[in-house]
Amino acid sequence: MESFGILDNFFGSQTPLVWYFTYNAGGKDISSNPITHLRKIDYICLKSTPELHEIWLWAKSLFSYSDNQVIFYEVPTNKDEESLILKEIFAKFTQNPIKPIFFPFKIDPILNKEAEKAGFKVCSDNIYELPDKRWLYPEVPSETIHVTRTFSKSLPKALNILPGYTCFSRDQLREARNLLLEKNIKKFVIKNVFTSAGKNIYFLDKESEEEFESILQSIKFETLPNRIHDPAYIIEEMLDIELDSHCETRTPIVHCMGTYILPSVLHQIVKGSKYLGTSSQSPDLDISKKCLSQAKLLSESLNLKGPWGIDFVVDKSAIPYPIDINIGRLCGSHYIRFFIDLYAKDQFFEAWKVGSAKAPLGKIQEMLRKEGVEFDFKKKSGVSLIRVGDVGNLTVLVVGEKQEDLKTMREKIIEILEGLIEKS
Numbered sequence: 001m002e003s004f005g006i007l008d009n010f011f012g013s014q015t016p017l018v019w020y021f022t023y024n025a026g027g028k029d030i031s032s033n034p035i036t037h038l039r040k041i042d043y044i045c046l047k048s049t050p051e052l053h054e055i056w057l058w059a060k061s062l063f064s065y066s067d068n069q070v071i072f073y074e075v076p077t078n079k080d081e082e083s084l085i086l087k088e089i090f091a092k093f094t095q096n097p098i099k100p101i102f103f104p105f106k107i108d109p110i111l112n113k114e115a116e117k118a119g120f121k122v123c124s125d126n127i128y129e130l131p132d133k134r135w136l137y138p139e140v141p142s143e144t145i146h147v148t149r150t151f152s153k154s155l156p157k158a159l160n161i162l163p164g165y166t167c168f169s170r171d172q173l174r175e176a177r178n179l180l181l182e183k184n185i186k187k188f189v190i191k192n193v194f195t196s197a198g199k200n201i202y203f204l205d206k207e208s209e210e211e212f213e214s215i216l217q218s219i220k221f222e223t224l225p226n227r228i229h230d231p232a233y234i235i236e237e238m239l240d241i242e243l244d245s246h247c248e249t250r251t252p253i254v255h256c257m258g259t260y261i262l263p264s265v266l267h268q269i270v271k272g273s274k275y276l277g278t279s280s281q282s283p284d285l286d287i288s289k290k291c292l293s294q295a296k297l298l299s300e301s302l303n304l305k306g307p308w309g310i311d312f313v314v315d316k317s318a319i320p321y322p323i324d325i326n327i328g329r330l331c332g333s334h335y336i337r338f339f340i341d342l343y344a345k346d347q348f349f350e351a352w353k354v355g356s357a358k359a360p361l362g363k364i365q366e367m368l369r370k371e372g373v374e375f376d377f378k379k380k381s382g383v384s385l386i387r388v389g390d391v392g393n394l395t396v397l398v399v400g401e402k403q404e405d406l407k408t409m410r411e412k413i414i415e416i417l418e419g420l421i422e423k424s
Contacts, residue, residue: 016100018093019044020111021052035059038069043100045089048072058341082110090118136322137164137234140172140179156297160321164236166193170216176235177212187238190215193231203238236323239315247271252283252320254295255309255333261299262333265291268311279353283314291320298322309333336386336397344380344399350406351386351397356422361385364420373412375399383413394421 019037021044035055038044046052056070071089076082093100102122104111115122136155155161163183165176177188186207192200202215221231243249250267265288267279282288291312298310302325312320336351357364368374368383375382375397386395396417398409 014041015098016093016096017042018089018100018102020089020102020104020108021046035063038063038065040066040069043069043071045071045073047075049075062341079110083114086111086114087118090114090120093120094118136161136325137166137236140165140167140176154301156301159297159301160294160319162236162239162321162323164234166232166234168232169221170219173216173219173233173235180235180237181207185237187240188235189238190219190233190235192233205238239313239321241270241313242316250279250281250283251311251313252287252291253309253311254291256295256299256304257308257337259296259299259304261292261295262337264333266333270313287314287318287320290318294320294322298325336395339384339386339397340399343375343377347380347399347401348403348406349397349399350410351395353395354417354421355394357394357420358422359420364417367416367420368413371412371416373409373416381405383409 017039019035019042035044038059046056053072059065060067071092073085073089076085099120102111102115102120104122112122163180163185165172165179167173167176173190180188186205188204190202190204202219204212204215219233221233241249241251248269248271251270252265253268254265255262265283267281267283269279283291294312295310298304299308304325309326310322311324311326313323314320336349340347340349364385365374368385373383375384381400382398384397384399386397396413398406398413400406400409
């Protein structure tokens with residue numbers, strides 16, 4: 001299996017990558033991001049637990065991996081034992097003509113120290129947090145060659161792309177703004193390529209030179225910790241978006257797995273101009289179709305593989321514009337898809353975000369158990385609570401053999417969670 005392409009761009013097509021699991025959540029772990037990122041020359045090191053053996057078998061069947069791509073190791077009891085295990089793992093790669101790059105699942109001092117001793121390079125887990133806005137926006141004409149040129153692609157004409165540019169300096173932002181002004185664009189968004197949840201975004205709805213220069217002085221083109229890109233900012237046209245009386249609107253997001261679009265187009269809440277997360281509501285059918293069509297164009301033109309997601313903004317004419325491609329980063333719908341593929345294939349299911357738990361999850365799980373609705377791995381049905389990543393919000397997943405089963409469980413879980421959830 002090929003990966004999502006971006007690994008080759010950064011490390012070379014013959015540089016092996018080793019995904020090293022230094023952390024694994026207890027129970028049925030469905031957040032094994034690196035398992036979805038292996039190329040044919042890559043490896044993954046997994047703790048030898050029944051759960052991870054099971055997930056590895058699933059990953060092999062789904063992504064056509066081979067047995068020799070995995071290294072299982074016993075769970076270390078202390079730091080000294082872990083250091084010895086690492087030395088044994090590193091020894092497997094000392095004869096490789098090209099030294100591999102190690103990616104721990106989280107930043108790990110022991111791994112970094114031992115890898116340094118052995119002469120190997122370690123990157124942090126940033127590879128599956130690549131917000132590739134740069135696929136969408138060209139460099140300004142005066143741009144010199146950067147690492148980011150590996151992102152240059154010819155996008156289909158049918159793709160709705162806002163006018164904008166990728167810039168690596170304040171001077172290039174000035175040049176790009178002038179180019180947009182020449183196109184009679186009056187409102188701008190300036191955003192860091194690593195923008196998340198509305199951070200590092202600046203809005204200019206005036207042609208004021210003073211305001212623009214003031215924003216430029218607050219922008220720092222600094223390499224962020226553990227990042228492998230040149231620091232860059234995007235400047236693009238700011239859309240005219242319909243806001244309600246609370247200055248809120250909703251804009252769709254699409255989650256995909258390879259070229260396969262997951263069966264959901266979710267709303268992302270926008271307050272003012274900041275993204276506040278995914279809601280459980282769906283956009284109208286017309287907008288959904290347009291978003292899915294745009295997502296299909298992107299997946300085919302960029303040959304995107306592995307998990308990825310795309311954010312859209314929708315203007316007053318109900319036209320969606322892609323503004324952010326998150327390649328390799330698992331999103332909410334991915335976890336649900338993994339769970340269904342692993343434990344409830346061919347079953348009916350439904351999921352929605354409910355908010356933050358006001359009670360310990362163990363207590364809520366116990367209530368599900370008492371009410372007889374907790375997910376049963378043998379029967380492949382029931383209710384499961386999923387927390388995506390490190391965010392506080394919980395997602396409820398109901399799975400059943402028939403569509404009618406979902407309605408019954410949905411009503412039951414809403415009743416159980418009353419008073420136990422801080423609604424978002």
